[in-house]
Amino acid sequence: MSFLYPFYLWTLAGISVPLLIHLFGRKKGKTIYFPTLRFLKTARSKTGRVRKIEEILILMLRMLLIILLLLTLAGPVSKTKSLFLEEQFIVFILDDSFSMNAISNEKTPFERLKDVSTKTLSFIKKPSMVSLVYLSGRQEPFSHNYSEIAKIIRKSEPSYQAGNLNLAVEQAMNSMETAPGRGKKIIFFFTDLQKRVWEDFTDYDFKKKDIKFFIFDLGRRETENLSFKDMYIIPERNSAAVEIKNWGEEKATAEVTIYGDNLENRKIATLKGGDTELLMFDVPGGTGKIHGEINFRDMLDADNRSYFSFSAADKKKILLVSEDESSPFYIIKAIKAVSEPENIEMVYKKPGEIENLLLEEYQIIFIVNAGRIPEGAMGKLYYYLKEGGNIVNFPGERVIDKNFNSDWYVRENDTFLMPAYIKGKTSEFGNPVGIGYTGTSHPVFMPFGGTILEYTKLITFKQLIPVEKISGTVLLETTNDLPLLLEKKIRKGDVLFFTFLPDGEWTNLHTRPFFPVMIRSILSYLYKKEADVVVAGEKVKINIPAGAGKVYVYSPDGEKQELKILTSGNAEFFVDKPGFWNAEIYHRDGKIEKTFSANVDWKEGNLRKAGIDEIRKKMKGADMELVRDEQIEKFLTKRSKTSELSYGFLNIIMLMFLAEVVASNLLHYKKLE
Amino acid sequence: MERKVLLDPKVLIKFSNLYLVAKTVVEGFIAGLHKSAHRGFSVEFSEHREYTPGEDIRYIDWKVFGRTDRFYIKVFKEETNLKCYIILDISTSMDYKSTSLTKLEYGTLLSAILSYLMIKQKDAVGLVTFDSDIRTFINPMSTNPHLHYLIETLEKIEPGERKTSIGAVLNKIAQNVKKRSLVILISDMFDDPALTMRGISHFRHKHHEVVVFHLLDPSEIMLPFTGDCEFRDMETGEKLVANVLDVSRAYRKILQEFLGDIRKSCAENNVDYARTTTDNPFDYFLYNYLGKRHSVING
Numbered sequence: 001m002s003f004l005y006p007f008y009l010w011t012l013a014g015i016s017v018p019l020l021i022h023l024f025g026r027k028k029g030k031t032i033y034f035p036t037l038r039f040l041k042t043a044r045s046k047t048g049r050v051r052k053i054e055e056i057l058i059l060m061l062r063m064l065l066i067i068l069l070l071l072t073l074a075g076p077v078s079k080t081k082s083l084f085l086e087e088q089f090i091v092f093i094l095d096d097s098f099s100m101n102a103i104s105n106e107k108t109p110f111e112r113l114k115d116v117s118t119k120t121l122s123f124i125k126k127p128s129m130v131s132l133v134y135l136s137g138r139q140e141p142f143s144h145n146y147s148e149i150a151k152i153i154r155k156s157e158p159s160y161q162a163g164n165l166n167l168a169v170e171q172a173m174n175s176m177e178t179a180p181g182r183g184k185k186i187i188f189f190f191t192d193l194q195k196r197v198w199e200d201f202t203d204y205d206f207k208k209k210d211i212k213f214f215i216f217d218l219g220r221r222e223t224e225n226l227s228f229k230d231m232y233i234i235p236e237r238n239s240a241a242v243e244i245k246n247w248g249e250e251k252a253t254a255e256v257t258i259y260g261d262n263l264e265n266r267k268i269a270t271l272k273g274g275d276t277e278l279l280m281f282d283v284p285g286g287t288g289k290i291h292g293e294i295n296f297r298d299m300l301d302a303d304n305r306s307y308f309s310f311s312a313a314d315k316k317k318i319l320l321v322s323e324d325e326s327s328p329f330y331i332i333k334a335i336k337a338v339s340e341p342e343n344i345e346m347v348y349k350k351p352g353e354i355e356n357l358l359l360e361e362y363q364i365i366f367i368v369n370a371g372r373i374p375e376g377a378m379g380k381l382y383y384y385l386k387e388g389g390n391i392v393n394f395p396g397e398r399v400i401d402k403n404f405n406s407d408w409y410v411r412e413n414d415t416f417l418m419p420a421y422i423k424g425k426t427s428e429f430g431n432p433v434g435i436g437y438t439g440t441s442h443p444v445f446m447p448f449g450g451t452i453l454e455y456t457k458l459i460t461f462k463q464l465i466p467v468e469k470i471s472g473t474v475l476l477e478t479t480n481d482l483p484l485l486l487e488k489k490i491r492k493g494d495v496l497f498f499t500f501l502p503d504g505e506w507t508n509l510h511t512r513p514f515f516p517v518m519i520r521s522i523l524s525y526l527y528k529k530e531a532d533v534v535v536a537g538e539k540v541k542i543n544i545p546a547g548a549g550k551v552y553v554y555s556p557d558g559e560k561q562e563l564k565i566l567t568s569g570n571a572e573f574f575v576d577k578p579g580f581w582n583a584e585i586y587h588r589d590g591k592i593e594k595t596f597s598a599n600v601d602w603k604e605g606n607l608r609k610a611g612i613d614e615i616r617k618k619m620k621g622a623d624m625e626l627v628r629d630e631q632i633e634k635f636l637t638k639r640s641k642t643s644e645l646s647y648g649f650l651n652i653i654m655l656m657f658l659a660e661v662v663a664s665n666l667l668h669y670k671k672l673e
Numbered sequence: 674m675e676r677k678v679l680l681d682p683k684v685l686i687k688f689s690n691l692y693l694v695a696k697t698v699v700e701g702f703i704a705g706l707h708k709s710a711h712r713g714f715s716v717e718f719s720e721h722r723e724y725t726p727g728e729d730i731r732y733i734d735w736k737v738f739g740r741t742d743r744f745y746i747k748v749f750k751e752e753t754n755l756k757c758y759i760i761l762d763i764s765t766s767m768d769y770k771s772t773s774l775t776k777l778e779y780g781t782l783l784s785a786i787l788s789y790l791m792i793k794q795k796d797a798v799g800l801v802t803f804d805s806d807i808r809t810f811i812n813p814m815s816t817n818p819h820l821h822y823l824i825e826t827l828e829k830i831e832p833g834e835r836k837t838s839i840g841a842v843l844n845k846i847a848q849n850v851k852k853r854s855l856v857i858l859i860s861d862m863f864d865d866p867a868l869t870m871r872g873i874s875h876f877r878h879k880h881h882e883v884v885v886f887h888l889l890d891p892s893e894i895m896l897p898f899t900g901d902c903e904f905r906d907m908e909t910g911e912k913l914v915a916n917v918l919d920v921s922r923a924y925r926k927i928l929q930e931f932l933g934d935i936r937k938s939c940a941e942n943n944v945d946y947a948r949t950t951t952d953n954p955f956d957y958f959l960y961n962y963l964g965k966r967h968s969v970i971n972g
Contacts, residue, residue: 029901029914035766035776035893036863037906037913039931043923044915051919 008074015070018062022055054667061663065656072649087183088128089142091172092117095191095218096134096156097163098537098604102192102299104220109192110158112218116632117190118150120216123640128183133171135163135197136537142179160302160536160578160600163194165201176211185211192219196603198610198618207621215626219609224248226296227303227605229276231258233283233290234447234524240281241446242292242306246271247606254296260287278446289580289595303605307580307597308533316527319362320348323398327369330502330510331394331519338520351377359384364526369396369501373407382410382417385493390526393418395465396501397426419472419486419497422465427482432460432508435484437477442487443525444475444496444518455514461507465499472497494526536578536598542571542585549586556580556598721745755796756813756852759784762860762888763830764804764837765908771892772952779951780859780888781827786955787857788827792820800826803842804833810846813854836908839864843872847879859886861893862935863908870938877942885939886962887932887948894928894950896921 034040094117100110107115124130130149132140136159140152169187176185191197193215206213229243246252253270258281265281283290294304318335320328325348332346349357351370354377359365365384367373373381385391395404401422408418435456438445445452464482472488472495486497500506502515509515534540544551544565551563551571556579563571563583575581575598585592612626627635724733724744737745761784767777774782788798792815799813800823809826839860850856856876862869862885876883891897898917905912932948939946947962 029903030898031903031905032898033769033907034904035769035861035890035907037904037909037911038863039924039927040904040913040915040920042927043920044913046927047919047923051916 005073005075008070011070011073012067015063015066018059018066022059054663058660058663058667061656061660065653065660068649068653068656072653076649088124088186089176089179089183090124090128090130090186090188091133091176092120092130092153093133093135093165093168093172093187093189093191094153094156095163095189095194095197096136096138096158097192097194097197098158098160098302098600099194099196099300099607100158100192100218101302102220102225102607103301104223104299108158109218109220110156112629113190114153114156116216116218116629117153117188119633119636120188121146121150121153123636129179131172131175133168133175134159135165135168135191136161137164137167137171139171139175142175160576160598160604161538162200162601162604163191163197165197166204169201169204173209173211185209187211187213189213189215190218191215192607193217193609193615194219194604194606195608195610195614196606198614201618203618203620204622205620206623209622211623213619213622213624215615215624216632217609217626217628219629220299220607222248222607222609223299224250224252224296225298225300225605225607226252226254226271226294227300227602228292228294228306228599229602230443231290231292231306231308232443233287233308234521238283238285240283240287240290240292240308241443242279242281243276244269244271244279244294245276245602245605246273247608248298249273252296252298254294256292256294258283258290258292260290263287263290289597291580291597299607300605302536302578303600303602305578306599307578309580309595309597316344316364316523317362318344318346319357319359319365320346321351321354321365321367321370322348323350323369323371327394327396327501327503328366330515331366331368334502334510334516334519335523337516339523354380359389360387362389364390364392364523366392366394368394369398371398372403375407378407378410378417379412382413382415382490385417385495386491388492390494390496391417392496392498392522392526394498394501395422397505399465401425415490416471417488417490417495419488419495420467420470420483423468424466426463427466428463429461432462433478433480433482434461435459435476436479436481437474439473439475442473442475444521447521447524448517455512455517459507459509459512459514461500461509463500463506467499496522532594532596534575534581534596534598535601536575537601538575539572540575540581540596540598542573542583542594544569544571544585545587545592547588548592549588551586552584554582554584721747755791756799756854757787757791757796758799758801758813758846758850758854758856759787760801760803760843760846760856760858760860761827761830762804762837762839762858762862763802763808763833764863765832765834766837766861766863767888768832769890769893769907770951771890771897774951775832776861776888776890776951777830777832779949780886781830783859783886783888783955783958785824785827786959788820788823791815792817792823798823801846802830803839803846805836805838805842807842807845808833810849837861837864838868840868840870840872843869844875847872847875847881850876850879850881853880853882855882855884857884857886859888861888866931866934866938869935870942873939873944874942877944882945883942884945885935885947887935887946889948889950891950891952894925896924 094113096110100113101108121130124146126144129142129144130146131142132149132152134156140149143149172187225247227245227247229245231240231242233240240258242256242258244254244256251270251272253268255266256269256279257264257266260283263283265283267279267281269277269279271277289309291305291307296304298304320331322328328348335344335346347362351373355374359380381391399422401424404422409416438452438456440446440448440452448455461478461484464478464484467483467486470483470486472486474483474486476484478484482499484499488495488497502510504510542551542563546569548565551565552560553563553573554560556577561573563573565571573581575596578598578600581596581598583594583596585594615626616624721734721737722745724746728746732746734745734747737743761780763777767780768775770776770778784800788800791798795815797813797815798819800809800811801807802809811823811826837860839862843858858873873883873885896917900918901914901916903912903914936946936948945966947958947965949958
């Protein structure tokens with residue numbers, strides 16, 4: 001129990017009044033000379049003890065009455081029930097992730113968030129301080145200015161991003177730990193309770209943190225909801241791949257349209273609840289920019305549109321690295337077979353020459369039977385990968401396991417660049433083996449669709465390089481479960497690692513139509529990053545070449561803003577909505593244009609809610625309470641009632657007062673009898 | 674019987690002459706007795722006389738009528754050789770009053786009235802006053818000058834300064850009274866009841882007839898005070914602070930027990946006991962007492 005007006009507690013000294021009256025206030029009374037005291041003495045000794053007990057009981061009753069009265073004046077409030085008392089540091093964590101836009105019958109969760117959080121704010125009293133932390137990373141410091149905080153909340157809008165609860169909790173905890181004063185700490189988390197947020201949330205140990213955590217669940221029950229999962233152009237097939245997802249539980253049918261320059265192409269897709277569907281659309285060659293729309297009325301609108309830009313007209317440069325010019329023969333043949341010659345420039349170099357090359361010029365580096373890579377080249381390759389470069393590696397017969405494993409290990413960054421270590425010598429099979437597993441959901445194999453097994457049926461392998469300690473993903477496997485193709489992502493870069501050489505000594509793959517198709521698919525997959533696909537709600541960095549002058553960026557609505565070129569040689573801008581963002585870089589050699597396609601985080605479309613057990617498990621030892629949307633009003637009213645105990649006290653006082661009156665009168669009449 | 678206003682103690686106290694008071698009371702009292710069966714303390718049967726119509730038929734001796742078939746009236750002869758000792762308690766507690774008279778004043782008046790009444794009936798009356806010891810001792814005589822002497826003594830009585838010691842004093846007096854006498858004790862009896870009764874028994878043992886007139890002040894019975902009071906014992910000076918409301922109920926109960934014990938002890942010892950308060954008119958008190966006494970004697 002605590003008090004709203006604790007200074008009234010000083011008046012508790014008032015209980016001494018009846019005590020003093022009892023002890024010293026007894027009047028001596030008039031003096032009466034009486035013939036004999038013998039009867040009076042006996043009478044007093046007989047009644048005195050009982051009277052004394054009765055008097056003490058009444059005295060205690062009166063003292064209790066005064067105590068209760070003074071405590072009532074001090075505004076007693078229950079610590080366990082009432083919030084918003086004393087000095088507190090309160091953090092509102094506001095879920096402004098994209099899913100808070102979900103539309104149902106009434107308001108969106110974010111509109112409810114504004115209502116509920118401002119209402120909660122209205123119960124907070126000075127000197128408590130309030131800070132705002134958004135799941136998008138934004139933070140407002142502690143302040144007493146509640147009206148200003150309410151204004152900030154009302155002006156807030158949900159982002160297009162997924163929320164980061166870990167970051168928000170860290171920010172909240174840090175701000176409370178560094179907050180001045182010793183007030184109690186409370187976190188109110190206003191959220192739609194999206195499962196994804198909690199799945200991404202790393203367990204946080206709240207033990208000994210002495211923080212009350214209230215989660216206000218503003219989420220809607222998920223109904224039908226479709227979203228774009230992915231969309232990209234496959235120029236070599238003159239088609240666009242569109243992947244859509246039905247997050248809901250019910251079957252949904254929707255019209256999917258893609259738009260490009262002079263292009264409008266429709267398809268009908270029917271997806272069961274939880275299904276993903278891949279749709280292929282024909283696009284004319286040279287189409288560099290498309291956007292798609294799912295014509296479906298569901299809870300989230302923005303994820304029903306997708307944008308993709310592709311610099312199809314740009315010439316691609318491929319670097320071929322080998323000790324001899326003949327080894328990449330089949331690769332060169334395959335690339336030429338699937339590409340327009342005017343779009344491809346292939347450069348052959350030996351491993352020793354890598355050090356002197358500007359690797360950033362090349363979209364892909366094919367390393368075929370290259371033997372050892374010089375140590376100086378390895379650092380360059382690492383930075384190349386980190387910045388978005390791609391390596392396709394066929395180690396081949398020259399490889400020695402120990403050398404390979406040490407060559408591809410970058411000591412200063414403690415990073416092994418390959419998806420797997422090699423162990424021992426090349427294995428030769430007595431009988432050739434076929435392809436047993438294909439990572440069909442991988443974009444490289446997606447163009448094959450359901451026919452991939454038909455393609456791979458006749459492919460055999462005679463020998464392989466054995467691998468161990470796999471740190472990447474296996475995309476292809478032999479029938480006897482040995483990896484054929486592995487992938488590893490290093491920052492923005494990609495490494496594809498084949499455990500065989502593409503010639504007749506190792507496989508018949510090169511003689512099959514599957515091989516050039518796969519090479520085209522690999523090229524397409526690795527080119528894709530050229531599209532500069534970004535997630536709405538993030539900062540985007542543009543690499544500005546030396547000699548550039550002004551840089552402008554145009555939002556999807558056509559708003560123009562000039563960007564500053566930073567000392568790092570980059571320019572940054574914030575993508576606050578999905579759509580095409582066009583950048584113009586004015587260079588001494590001419591204008592360079594770049595297009596960024598900004599999309600919402602497709603996983604945010606999943607509105608499934610986390611269960612209470614899952615939340616408790618993640619928030620170890622937290623003093624936590626989950627309040628459902630329909631209970632919030634009641635909760636706030638109930639938990640903000642500061643006079644609740646006063647009413648109780650007043651009732652007790654009334655009863656005690658009655659008891660005092662009855663007891664005093666009974667005692668009086670008893671004396672009179 | 675019609676009550677005479679003159680006999681009210683509040684009125685009588687205004688008379689400075691005690692003799693006059695006694696005369697007024699007794700004569701008024703006797704006049705009131707004309708139609709009464711009471712004939713005073715001398716109640717010895719004397720002779721029969723023939724009934725005359727108009728006389729009170731209550732005095733017809735029906736036993737004689739049964740034998741003779743004639744109406745005879747019983748005539749009581751006055752006793753002339755009765756000796757009476759009036760023993761008056763003058764201890765400090767007797768000096769208490771809440772009405773117009775202190776118990777001592779009331780007792781003094783009562784003594785004077787009784788003396789007057791008895792000497793007029795030719796009885797000999799003596800007077801003893803005491804507190805913790807005997808203060809005055811006057812042997813009984815039945816002459817008029819003796820009556821004047823008695824009244825003069827009574828007029829001079831001042832309250833004693835010591836504690837009552839009734840039992841011891843009665844024992845002492847009993848030793849000095851040789852001839853069978855009527856002993857009238859006028860006291861508030863505020864002493865150990867056992868000791869008091871032992872003294873009274875001493876008289877009874879010597880075949881004296883004992884009458885106890887127990888005098889109390891109305892306040893002593895009702896304790897009509899309010900609030901916190903500091904009570905001081907008039908005899909010992911002892912103090913006691915009490916809230917009257919707190920103790921009055923128990924006080925009255927204890928007092929009634931005390932009075933009941935005294936009445937019971939007196940009855941057990943064949944002692945006449947009459948209690949009065951100082952606001953009670955003398956004639957009313959005497960009428961009631963003598964009426965009761967007469968009915969007891971005549972069966």
